[in-house]
Amino acid sequence: MTDAPAPQDRDSTTAVHRVGNAARGVSYEEPLLFERSRPGRVGFELRELDVPAVDPAEVLGEAAIRSEVAGLPELSEVEVVRHFTRISTWNYAVDLGPYPLGSCTMKYNPKLNEVASRLPGFANAHPLQPEALSQGLLALIHELEQHLAEVSGMDRVSLQPAAGAQGELAGIMMIRAYHEQRGDRRSKVLIPDSAHGTNPASAALNGYDTVSVPSGPDGLLHPSAVAAAMSEDVAALMLTNPNTLGLFEEHIVEICEIVHAKGGLVYGDGANLNAILGIARPGDLGIDVMHFNLHKTFSTPHGGGGPGAGPVGVKHLLAPHLPVPVVRRQDESEGGGFTLDYEFPRSIGRLHGNFGNVGMLVRALAYIRSLGPAGLRRCAEMAVVNANYLLARLAEEYPPATRGHVMHECVLTDRRLEAHGVTTLDVAKRLIDHGYHPPTIYFPLIVPGALMIEPTESESLEGLDRLADALLDIAREAREEPERVRGAPHHTRLARLDETRAARRPILRWQPAGSE
Amino acid sequence: MRYVPNTEDEVRTMLERIGVPSLESLFSRIPARLRLDRPLALPRGAGEQEVLGALEALARRNACLDTHRYFLGAGVYPHFIPTAIDALASRSEFYTSYTPYQPEISQGTLQTIFEWQTMIAGLTGLDVANASMYDGASATAEAALMAMRVTRRPKVVVSAGLHPHTREVLETYLDGPGGKIVAAARGPDGRSEGVGALVDDETACVIVQNPSFFGVIEDVGDAAKSAHACGALAIVTVPEALSLALLRAPGALGADIVCGEAQSFGVPMSFGGPHLGFLAARERHVRQMPGRLVGETVDARGKRGFVLTLSTREQHIRRDRATSNICTNQGLMLLRATIYLALLGARGLRELAVQNLALAEYARSRIRATPGLELPFSAPVFNEFVVRVADSAPAALARALEAGIVGGLDLAPFAEDLGPAILVCTTELVSRADIDALVAALAGDPR
Numbered sequence: 001m002t003d004a005p006a007p008q009d010r011d012s013t014t015a016v017h018r019v020g021n022a023a024r025g026v027s028y029e030e031p032l033l034f035e036r037s038r039p040g041r042v043g044f045e046l047r048e049l050d051v052p053a054v055d056p057a058e059v060l061g062e063a064a065i066r067s068e069v070a071g072l073p074e075l076s077e078v079e080v081v082r083h084f085t086r087i088s089t090w091n092y093a094v095d096l097g098p099y100p101l102g103s104c105t106m107k108y109n110p111k112l113n114e115v116a117s118r119l120p121g122f123a124n125a126h127p128l129q130p131e132a133l134s135q136g137l138l139a140l141i142h143e144l145e146q147h148l149a150e151v152s153g154m155d156r157v158s159l160q161p162a163a164g165a166q167g168e169l170a171g172i173m174m175i176r177a178y179h180e181q182r183g184d185r186r187s188k189v190l191i192p193d194s195a196h197g198t199n200p201a202s203a204a205l206n207g208y209d210t211v212s213v214p215s216g217p218d219g220l221l222h223p224s225a226v227a228a229a230m231s232e233d234v235a236a237l238m239l240t241n242p243n244t245l246g247l248f249e250e251h252i253v254e255i256c257e258i259v260h261a262k263g264g265l266v267y268g269d270g271a272n273l274n275a276i277l278g279i280a281r282p283g284d285l286g287i288d289v290m291h292f293n294l295h296k297t298f299s300t301p302h303g304g305g306g307p308g309a310g311p312v313g314v315k316h317l318l319a320p321h322l323p324v325p326v327v328r329r330q331d332e333s334e335g336g337g338f339t340l341d342y343e344f345p346r347s348i349g350r351l352h353g354n355f356g357n358v359g360m361l362v363r364a365l366a367y368i369r370s371l372g373p374a375g376l377r378r379c380a381e382m383a384v385v386n387a388n389y390l391l392a393r394l395a396e397e398y399p400p401a402t403r404g405h406v407m408h409e410c411v412l413t414d415r416r417l418e419a420h421g422v423t424t425l426d427v428a429k430r431l432i433d434h435g436y437h438p439p440t441i442y443f444p445l446i447v448p449g450a451l452m453i454e455p456t457e458s459e460s461l462e463g464l465d466r467l468a469d470a471l472l473d474i475a476r477e478a479r480e481e482p483e484r485v486r487g488a489p490h491h492t493r494l495a496r497l498d499e500t501r502a503a504r505r506p507i508l509r510w511q512p513a514g515s516e
Numbered sequence: 517m518r519y520v521p522n523t524e525d526e527v528r529t530m531l532e533r534i535g536v537p538s539l540e541s542l543f544s545r546i547p548a549r550l551r552l553d554r555p556l557a558l559p560r561g562a563g564e565q566e567v568l569g570a571l572e573a574l575a576r577r578n579a580c581l582d583t584h585r586y587f588l589g590a591g592v593y594p595h596f597i598p599t600a601i602d603a604l605a606s607r608s609e610f611y612t613s614y615t616p617y618q619p620e621i622s623q624g625t626l627q628t629i630f631e632w633q634t635m636i637a638g639l640t641g642l643d644v645a646n647a648s649m650y651d652g653a654s655a656t657a658e659a660a661l662m663a664m665r666v667t668r669r670p671k672v673v674v675s676a677g678l679h680p681h682t683r684e685v686l687e688t689y690l691d692g693p694g695g696k697i698v699a700a701a702r703g704p705d706g707r708s709e710g711v712g713a714l715v716d717d718e719t720a721c722v723i724v725q726n727p728s729f730f731g732v733i734e735d736v737g738d739a740a741k742s743a744h745a746c747g748a749l750a751i752v753t754v755p756e757a758l759s760l761a762l763l764r765a766p767g768a769l770g771a772d773i774v775c776g777e778a779q780s781f782g783v784p785m786s787f788g789g790p791h792l793g794f795l796a797a798r799e800r801h802v803r804q805m806p807g808r809l810v811g812e813t814v815d816a817r818g819k820r821g822f823v824l825t826l827s828t829r830e831q832h833i834r835r836d837r838a839t840s841n842i843c844t845n846q847g848l849m850l851l852r853a854t855i856y857l858a859l860l861g862a863r864g865l866r867e868l869a870v871q872n873l874a875l876a877e878y879a880r881s882r883i884r885a886t887p888g889l890e891l892p893f894s895a896p897v898f899n900e901f902v903v904r905v906a907d908s909a910p911a912a913l914a915r916a917l918e919a920g921i922v923g924g925l926d927l928a929p930f931a932e933d934l935g936p937a938i939l940v941c942t943t944e945l946v947s948r949a950d951i952d953a954l955v956a957a958l959a960g961d962p963r
Contacts, residue, residue, distance in 0.1 A: 030627075032627065032630070032631060032634075033631050033854075034631070037861075041861070042861060042864060043598075043600075043858065043859035043860065043861060044859045044864050046868055046871060046944065047596075047871075047944055049871050049874060049875075050947055050948040050949075051875055051948050051951070052877075053870075053874055054873055054874045054877050056762055056870055059873060059877060060762070060763070060873075060896045060898075061896065063764070064733060064763060064764060064896065065762055065763060066765055066768075068862065069638065069639065069760075069761050070638035070639075070641075070765075070862075071635050071636075071637055071638015071639060072635055072638060072639075072858075072861050072862040072865060073858060073861060073862075074861045074862065075858055075859070077598075077600055077859060080600060080858045081600050083858070084604045084610075084628075084851075084855055084858075087623065087624040087627050087628065088604075088607045088609035088610050088624045089609060089624065090609075090621070090622070090624040090627075091610065091613045091622055091624035091625055092618070092621035093608050093610075093611075093612040093613040094613070096608070096609070101614060106614060108519050109611070110519060112567060112568060114611075115568065116567075116571045117786075118784075119572060119575035120575065120580045120582040121572075121574070121577070121578040121582075122574075122575050122578070122580075122786065122787065123580075123785070124580035124581035124582055124594075124784060124785060124786075125579065125580045125785060125786070126586060126588050126592055126785050126787070126788075127592055127788030128588055128590055128591075128592065129579055129586075129588060130579075130913075130922075133578060133579035133584075133922070134578050134579070134787070135577045135578070136575055136578045137574070137577075137787050139574060139577070140574050147558055150556055150557050150558060151556060162651065162789065162790070162846075163650060163843065163844045163845070164843065165831070165843045166650060166654070166841075168841065173691070173692065176692065197831035197832040197833070197834070197835045197843075198831050198841050200831075200835040200836035201831035201835060201836060201840070201841035202841045203836065204836040204838075204841075205689075205692055205693065205840075205841055206692035207692045207693060207694065209836075210836045247545070248545045250545055250547060252550075253547075276546070277556075278552065278555065279543060279546065279552060280550050280551050280552055281552055284550065284552070285550055299519075301611045301612055301848070302611075302612065302614040302844075302847075303610070303611050303613075303847045303848030303849075304613045304614065304615070304616070304624075304625040304847040304848060304851065305614060305808065305845055305847030306790075306844040306845045306846045306847045306848065306849075307650075307789070307790035307844075307845075307846045307848060308844040323688075348691075349684050349685070349688035350653075350684035350685050350688055351685060351688055352650065352651060352653060352788075353591060353592075353652055353654075353681045353682060353777070353788065353789075354591075354651070354681070354787070354789055355787065355788045355789065356788070356789050357650075357789040358786050358787040358788055358789050358790075359784070359786040359789065359790050360789075360790060362571070365571070366567055366568075366571060368559075369559060369567045370519075370564070370567050371519070371561045372559060372560045372562070373555040373557070373558045373560070373561075374560075375519075375520075376556060376558070377555070378517050379519075379520065381539050381542075382522055384543070385522070385527060385534070385539065385542065386530075388530075388534045388536075389533060389534055391534075392535065393533070404545075405534070429618075429620065432620055432621055437618060437621060457519075457522075458519065458520070459521070460526070461526040461529065463521075487816075489621075492620045492621060493623065494619070494620050494815040494817075494819055494821045495620070495816035495817050496620065496815060496816045497619045497620065497813055497814070497815050497821045497822075497823050498813045498814055498815065498816070499619075499813065499823050499825065501813045501814065502811040502812065502823045502825040503811070503825050503827075503828075506809075506811045506825060506826060507811055507812040508630075508633055508637075508643075508644045508645075508802070508809055508810070508811050508825075509634040509644070509645070510631070510634045510812075
């Protein structure tokens with residue numbers, strides 16, 4: 001009975017208060033699959049073969065085949081199931097509690113979406129089966145394209161990019177194709193200093209030099225800074241709105257005009273679209289091309305690091321450059337229904353072996369159909385209320401990087417903790433002891449000691465209060481008992497991990513003891 | 517709204533604490549003229565019953581493994597998925613977490629990635645594998661970019677049987693960095709020929725797809741030798757990961773980078789995605805690899821644990837000088853594949869590969885014995901091959917469809933020179949009776 005929680009942990013509200021979202025419980029140890037392996041165990045039995053057996057050496061030649069497969073364990077199904085179930089308990093997850101990882105929009109992932117994506121007609125369909133046998137899926141893709149266009153105010157959408165970063169890549173490729181088709185060779189892309197790292201990486205993959213544009217002291221991008229950097233050698237400005245400080249770029253219209261006046265285009269990073277759903281649309285603000293992160297804004301799960309989906313939306317001027325194939329609704333004269341159109345001579349080409357992460361598209365459509373226009377707007381409003389509520393409760397102990405209200409996330413700092421030798425990293429690790437996933441830390445890069453908190457609309461008032469209490473408790477502890485914070489986490493199966501050691505002498509796979 | 521907990525009363529409490537009179541005022545920094553002055557034109561929100569009903573209706577309008585027999589592969593392979601995979605991958609702890617930025621509370625994901633890296637290293641015969649790419653096509657493109665960085669050369673030689681979609685993705689990715697793609701010719705036996713003659717001192721890499729788009733097994737060792745003779749890297753891209761259980765490890769044949777598509781390992785076809793790109797390389801090139809890597813380390817108490825490592829290659833640190841812009845990858849698919857490989861193990865995976873081979877051999881023997889059908893290529897195959905029919909490929913496939921069979925891929929758009937040809941794939945999901953029915957349908961009426 002050692003597994004049972006102590007009675008006081010169960011009932012006492014003060015105990016709950018003290019440990020925040022966490023309580024001590026059972027914690028499992030579990031070796032690597034390879035260490036559990038025992039010769040002769042099997043976890044799966046094959047069907048009986050009803051055609052003549054063959055000798056691979058005879059069919060393929062001795063030289064072409066391998067004698068054994070290295071690197072795979074031998075385990076029974078029971079052991080495999082226990083292994084993964086046990087190690088799953090080492091993960092924090094949205095379904096366990098708040099996951100205020102700024103910029104990642106860790107909102108609740110509805111179960112309906114999961115069920116829908118597993119319907120056999122979606123999960124068990126082949127992308128190259130005849131179009132006539134895929135009309136439901138093509139209709140689904142077409143419908144989601146229309147909805148994302150409406151939400152964003154863009155004219156056309158392609159769902160092909162497999163993640164936000166691939167959507168960015170597609171967007172910058174279309175911008176390059178647009179300029180090149182006009183015989184206009186440009187070499188630079190402007191990127192605010194608060195941007196995600198994927199922005200400059202995507203621009204560089206297109207052969208562009210990136211120019212960093214400084215944010216103003218108020219955290220906003222100012223027309224004067226853009227004008228100073230803008231020239232006829234600049235292909236595009238990439239910006240995120242709301243930006244990574246959680247602020248709406250108030251001067252966006254003027255900024256877009258400055259870029260357009262010199263023949264440049266404006267790329268919108270849709271990472272923070274959640275904050276403005278149904279309230280404002282990037283396409284109405286002057287954005288020419290943008291990507292969506294379906295795993296942020298439209299509730300598809302983050303999956304421990306993907307799969308995401310990064311559809312890209314464009315204005316008419318970039319539509320000829322969309323990735324192929326494009327799903328098109330046929331006129332009645334063509335027989336109706338949907339078809340895949342490859343006839344886009346100025347397309348940037350294909351980005352994905354098939355049509356993108358379709359299983360994620362099914363989930364996003366289920367979400368949009370569930371929420372509708374009012375529900376989407378409600379998400380944005382509640383995400384913003386929640387972020388501002390946390391900001392109001394925490395601003396004194398964790399001075400914010402910005403003044404005034406924010407949108408969907410707030411960026412706080414460790415300024416007041418410095419004197420006690422406690423850093424943002426320590427706060428993050430101590431928050432784990434209280435049962436929370438830490439916020440995004442040390443990003444955006446322009447804010448020293450940043451703690452970027454995005455609660456999302458999924459959290460309740462009392463849930464936010466508990467999170468705020470935990471952070472305030474850590475601030476108090478930093479003053480009274482700083483070494484306790486610096487040594488965190490204390491209640492996890494593993495203490496703080498040595499990342500330097502991992503990088504200095506990389507061990508990137510398991511090898512049996514005694515081997516090299 | 518079932519996904520948003522706060523009530524109107526609670527919202528009022530919060531607004532008071534924030535110090536604003538209304539929700540509206542929180543949005544005051546968005547200039548009024550920029551705000552949408554109408555509701556979005558979307559279908560009204562609906563309850564679960566209605567939404568699921570509507571999606572079920574859409575799902576029913578597609579053919580799928582539950583309605584037809586599939587001999588269609590061409591880069592996406594129908595395989596049986598052990599039931600434990602869905603059960604385990606449905607655990608919220610896995611699918612509602614994110615990239616393991618905080619290792620102390622992400623060891624489940626990190627250990628899984630480490631196990632995957634170990635398995636892929638073993639299957640490919642290389643030292644280091646990453647934590648996945650979007651799909652086989654983008655993995656191949658990233659492998660080419662990696663070879664261009666390592667060698668500082670622009671030219672990419674590809675085998676004759678590179679999947680046309682992979683070729684298109686490669687073109688898309690290489691356009692910006694200025695890569696040049698040259699393709700080898702297809703020889704009479706279906707394999708690439710003359711690769712060596714295309715490689716020169718401008719060549720960054722030779723990319724061989726194995727098995728090829730036409731199903732044949734290429735001479736990887738020979739291509740690798742040609743590449744190395746000019747200081748280029750040898751890349752093998754594998755469209756059907758199951759073949760790795762049977763074919764000699766590409767790393768042992770000289771490949772420097774092995775990439776491809778691991779959808780066959782427990783990932784549903786799902787109309788083409790999400791799938792699972794993989795990429796493995798030799799240790800000396802690890803700092804030029806794209807994507808996430810997980811490494812072993814210890815915690816402050818000396819206990820083993822795992823962390824994301826060598827991240828100075830990546831976009832969030834290196835920005836415009838990163839090895840790739842990839843951030844989120846295919847984590848959940850990687851989990852599925854790792855569970856799959858753990859269940860099947862070395863022996864199960866090999867036996868399954870041999871079953872696929874046996875089914876292909878049986879089908880080919882029936883085709884050889886059937887008047888009107890021929891096998892244009894003589895090179896050995898794994899579980900996929902080209903069949904030439906007597907009349908027309910669309911007509912033959914239509915006959916198959918009447919028998920409830922998705923009979924393969926009409927190759928007309930991809931290789932016109934082959935005449936009326938169909939790419940046919942045999943996995944463990946088809947039986948002898950299915951193969952007999954397919955052969956009869958492709959041959960048509962003997963009149």
